[in-house]
Amino acid sequence: MAAKPPYSHRDPMLKKRDDFEDILEERRNSSDLRYALKCYTPVVYKGVTPNAASLLKTTVLQSDQLHYVVDQLSKETGVAADVIQEEASAILEEMAHRQQLSTVRFFAFTLSKAFKALFRSIHVNEEGIQRLQQAIQEHPVVLLPSHRSYMDFLLMSYILYTYDLVLPVIAAGMDFMGMKFVGEMLRMSGAFFIRRSFGGDKLYWTVFSEYVKTMLRNGMAPVEFFLEGTRSRTSKSLTPKLGLLNIVMDPFFKGEVFDVSLVPVSISYERILEETLYARELLGVPKPKESTSGLFKARKVLSEDYGSIHVYFGQPVSVRSLAQGKVNRCHFNLMPRHIPRRPSDETQCFVNDSAYSLVRAQEENMVLKPWVLLASLLLQNQSQGLLLDELTEQAVWLRGLSREYGAFLNWPDHMAPSEVVSSSLSLHRDLVKISGGRVQLALGGQGPRQPCSSPITEEELMNQAVVVLSCTSYRNQALHVFLRPALLASAIHIATSAKKEEVYNSFSFLRNMLSNEFILCPGATLQDFEEACYLLGKTGALQMSQQEMQVTDSGQKTVNFLTAMLDPFLQGYQVVCRYLCEEATEALTEKQFIPAIRTFIVRLILAGSLRYYELLSSDLQKNALAALLRLGAIRKIKVADNVTLKVNRLMVNSLEDTLGGKLPTQKAVAARL
């Protein structure tokens, strides 16, 4: 995919996507051992010099970049240069991968066994593999997979090994290193480890960025990292992190390589291994520290059925064509290239835009299973549930709508819809229950009940919330498909009139408010608005004249569905606002925020005045806080070791009212001033 073209009314339904091939099929029919020991001779980058890999560490340690920073630090701190150089060398030791073929073969063998036990199939688009193979020969390649599971990078390497491609070198978080044996195994399979935060550490940053750049410049192996920075616990794409993307683009900006190919990879799991783990984590059960024994305990998962995986290798994106007309490389002419400097605003802006469009490229090729649609429908009908027939009928309707919106839906069209629905439900039987022909989320207890009316304990509530959050993680997979039309539907809902201008203002307000929650590229409001109008107009849900936009009668169903999809988020943000206005004290610290808001929400739910359990998700609460900080409704104030949150009540209040449709959009904007 080239640079994302300015929005054109190209029909998303016409998007051409490749076919898939199941790589487990062959594994089930031939020897895993022979596969693990197969002759492995991948094609390499044309510029690669033999034995470059063995020189990697020396090249980094002798680089001008590192020498410069070492000298500088030595002058600043008075510490001898060779001491700092030693330190750099230690950092590199801690970081560097030690990929070796024998370990890779070991993984090839064991993962074959594990994958066959866990998954029905692993589908890969072979055309994408061919494109990747081509790209690897021409330019240094960066692999950018989506990140939903620990499995992701083992899976990536496994696939590349299967197709005889050069194995990637993977940026992994240092937390893996805690697992002694596994950490080393991963290292030997090609992972290198970076600390989670090293903000001010110039030396660390230099060693790290030189390490990555050296691999790229020499084209030794594809560099792989996760744009989202960490696993998404919600299945929504996370706001991309820019650090590594900046690093891999830098050699192009500086002319050290002709081009760099970025390959977005979308990995979709029919059932996520960590499903309930994530839900618990979001509800405040702290993340278990990665430990080897913990991983072995996870062995029981091997007996479960996790459905299929789809891995889609997207079009390689050329950094050169992305940057065409956006980055003036001459800016790098006037200083030696080894002297570190902050990227210019122009460059930062470009890297940010690219990151967003790459994440969107990942989203676009995420394969959605029918269950994703079912989960969306069931979440919208939590109290009553749906009759099986009703559910099937609605699912078929939603299948049509999502396809119109360009979803990459993997719905087996040769099967009867009712069969599709029941097989999806059976795979996720932990999350749903069927009683008396009625399908409902498995919220515990017997028979249908009304969660908001029945008094329950906090523990019960949390258990139910685990199910709801697990379910939302599936619904969330489809969010990117509906997001823009849903923003428009909600905007129409809260706008004071049907005037296009009003609706646009509301749209813009909501979009701005929710831009920490979803992948919404800064500065693309108009583009998104037009896209939303086009999609709603195309399905006949919206009638537009020059000035007015009106929901049609036939479109009511669509609009209701879309509004309901976004509603939990809008409610959530309002609750956060309400908490800040009504309950927060002057001394509220940043650390106290999450536990405090959770207690507040639990109270509201137990009292029956709030119906969405998913508001208990710390992800939503954090995003809301980040949005309010970004908008200036809250300020952080550092007091001693604590950061307290200073709330602008007037503004928070007016944001809450605007979200609830009680206040026109303009007022909210005015209140900011």
Next chain:
Amino acid sequence: SILLILSQCSVNSSVFTQEIMKWNGWGYSDSRFLFNKKGQAEFTGKRYRLSGMILPSLKDWFEGTFGASLQHKSPATVSAIYIYFFNAVQPPTLNEAFVEDLKSVGIPFSHDAEDRVFRAHGHCLHEIFALREGKVGRVPDLVVWPNCHNDVVKIVELACKHSVCLIPYGGGTSVSSALECPPEETRSIVSLDTSQMNRILWIDEKNLTAHVEAGIIGQDLERLLNENGYCTGHEPDSMEFSSLGGWVATRASGMKKNIYGNIEDLVVHIKMVTPRGVIEKSCLGPRMSTGPDIHHFIMGSEGTLGVVTEVTMKIRPMPEYQKYGSVVFPNFEQGVACLREVARQRCAPASIRLMDNEQFQFGHALKPQVSSIFTSFLDGLKKFYITKFKGFDPHHLCVATLLFEGNREKVLQHEKQVYDIAAKFGGLAAGEDNGQRGYMLTFVIAYLRDLGMDYYVIGESFETSVPWDRVLDICRNVKERIIRECKERGVQFPPLSTCRVTQTYDAGACVYFYFAFNYRGLSDPVHVYERVEHAAREEILANGGSLSHHHGVGKLRKEWMRETLSNVGMGMLKSVKDYVDPNNIFGNRNLL
């Protein structure tokens, strides 16, 4: 000849030169490459070492590199006769009053079509391509031949008086569209041909300077000085045809600048006639601290401010001893590293050039038929030694050519020093012959383009200067960009995209790119060519290269001047132009 007026001149060398030169190609009419009936390449004429020789491997290289075929010819469609007798040229717009006054001061002129067309172009690809197709755009309306400085003063005065546009013309070797007449010019355009001002006025052996009229052609200047035991040592690749005035006006650079310096180092004094009058310094002091050096407004002014008429320049005694040499490197990276080290130690020979592998292969294809079995046997041995014994990959190795000059003992010493450095970078001495052939090729390579154009192949060279740490990156990226752009623009065969490092400096190097492609199947090859060259220049700038090292800006590279010089810089140059030539008499519209 059809010259209208030919007074005063006993020997009109301009007429002479014009008649022995090609009108729609490079160089002398009698010297050209062709494929003979047997399909072998040969070089005609008697002027060059290669003249009259058969080049057995050129055909295979040519067909293999470009996917061209001797069956597919694209000869020039139009002969000179068509141009001149069938009115392809617009009739001249004459400024009658100016012509009358010219007659009265007795300066020779002509408005003959042949004379005008000859001076309406340089040697850019698009200029030559158009001529071969018989397409002639705006040409000068009149050609004048001043005989001396005072004639120029008179012409410029008359031009101001009658408001005609003057375009100075020296050797006509421009490759920057500098000689193209601006199509929007409404005044009568007069080409001021300096070729008659070709005398050495005096030689000062005490100070080692010579005072020379600016119209003198490089090879004549060198020959005349040699007769007195001196030389300037300024040898640009175009020296057979380019003029001293042209060198000054474009900031020329010579092959042997490491010993003699570039034009700015050679010039002691310049006299230039401008619409405001004559500009010159008052003495011949070797260096002055008198504000910004006004010579630097003149050098590189590209004919926009006036006509350079006389130049005092440094001369040197002719070198006692010259020795060529060459070194083979396993790859281009090693070669560049060696040149960098030579520059660091400031021991560059008179000339040192590094060709990349493609150019090495090209040079190989130009090897003449070997005269004896013994030489071919020796060649075989050398090849075996380098590729098999030393393990050089024939698809990666590259060659540096060297020229040493000076007293014999020092040359030999110097030679050893350079070869020792080369050895550190894996370089192997590869003999004098290879070196000498390399430099000889410099002069015949321009003729090769004409051969290519007979068989659907067009090409061009362009240059830049770049800091040392960027040399490898710029070479790789620009070559790749050319290949990529050609592909994207529908060129059917991979182009020839090659480069060489031709000059070394303390802080960087001059890099030359050659590129050529087979244009069969393209409807507008020149347009494709121009887009590719444009893209290549953008790539150069993005990689820290300069807009030009010595070709100049002309009209071809004007669009990048502002970003090159900054707004203030442009303003400075503009204000000089506005003061010196407020009515834009020197209206070739180069540079700014």
